[in-house]
Amino acid sequence: MTKKVIDLAKLPVRESTVSQETLEATPARVVAFLRALGTVPVLRKGLEARGYSADEHRRGWALLQAASGYDADGEGEVAASQVDPEVRDAIAEIDAWDEDGFRIVRAALGRLHPEQAKTVLAGLGPSTGAAAILGVETLLDRLDTLAKSKHPADRAAIATLEVRGLTEAERKRLRALVKVAKEGTSRDDAPSEETVQMADDRQRILVELRAWYEDWSEMARVTFKRRDHLLRLGLAQRKVRKKTDVAPTADGEAAGPSNVTRGKNGSTASKSGSTTGAFAGEST
Known part of the structure; x- marks a missing residue:
């Protein structure tokens, strides 16, 4: 289209x-x-x-x-009424998961298991629609390969992902969503040529x-x-001002920085040297 x-x-x-x-x-x-x-x-x-x-x-x-x-x-x-609600929901859930999901894998493996990160994430990243389905499926295939590996480093990488929330149960849940989504895009349980071409x-x-x-x-x-x-132009970001002890005034304008210090007796003195209390110069 x-x-x-x-x-x-x-x-x-x-x-x-x-x-x-x-x-x-x-x-x-x-x-x-x-x-x-x-x-x-x-x-x-x-x-x-x-x-x-x-x-x-x-x-x-x-x-x-x-x-x-x-x-x-x-x-x-495609009219919305022509799409199976279960398929539509599965695709939407995969779309919603893949951005954070890939971020979890990248963060968890990138620091602790860099070699496994390269293998698992090579050529993959968040996407939408059919591309998201294929991307998540490929990710799951690679994670399953790590899980079945006898190499200690691969098993350690899977253990790290388990702790970060990408458990075996979660991978099975995602695999089921991928299956439903793919069944909705093709009768032979695989994306149609047209779908793949559209993604390309x-x-x-x-x-x-x-x-x-x-x-x-x-x-x-x-x-x-x-x-x-x-x-x-969207080429710069607005600076976020750090929180200070400057409180806004009633009209919404920020009050100037305080230049007042408090004495031991509860009186206050400005940096200019004047004092205030019950009366200026009050004795104790």
Whole structure:
């Protein structure tokens, strides 16, 4: 369905230079970037000086729409009523699990069992839809291989994952979800050729979208130095202010830092030297 927005035959063949997790996060970054360029004239004019044309702007939107599964004609979309609720729920649960699941595996194995991490996570990462089903299934296959291994290091890696929550019972639960999800996408208990092709097409589009974004976001960093401009483009993050002992005033404005110290008798003295108590200069 993405062919109606982007002609895949005209896309160059590229290898991804970032992780799958980064690829999947790219559309959200591109939304902020394109929205800023479409609504803030000073940003658009500044980047136009670097060669950013209307055609490039349209291409960014087209790639974003294609990566998001947009179909201008609505063809190829499956009505919700045609999808088995059990299958739909299984796919949704796998989608919801895979981001945190891959994060658990990466964190747990990356530090304590780096060799096993390389084997288990090679070429894998969070995804959506059919790609998520295939990714989680491959992950489970590799973890099962570790669990059956007689090598102490492999068994130790599985033991670590058990402690982190990826228990044998959890792996069996996920395996059952994958089975249900796959049965819903193909009669022969495997993703159909069309499903696999759609996942491959989306991957190509994500890689191309990433290349487009890296190109123009780097040009934007060269062009714009003001932090507010970079924030609008999604190229900077707002700083989180650390908590202090400064309390807000009634009107919402922060009060200035306290310059008052308290004496042993309960009186207070400002840094300027004045004192307050029941009366200034009160004796005890």
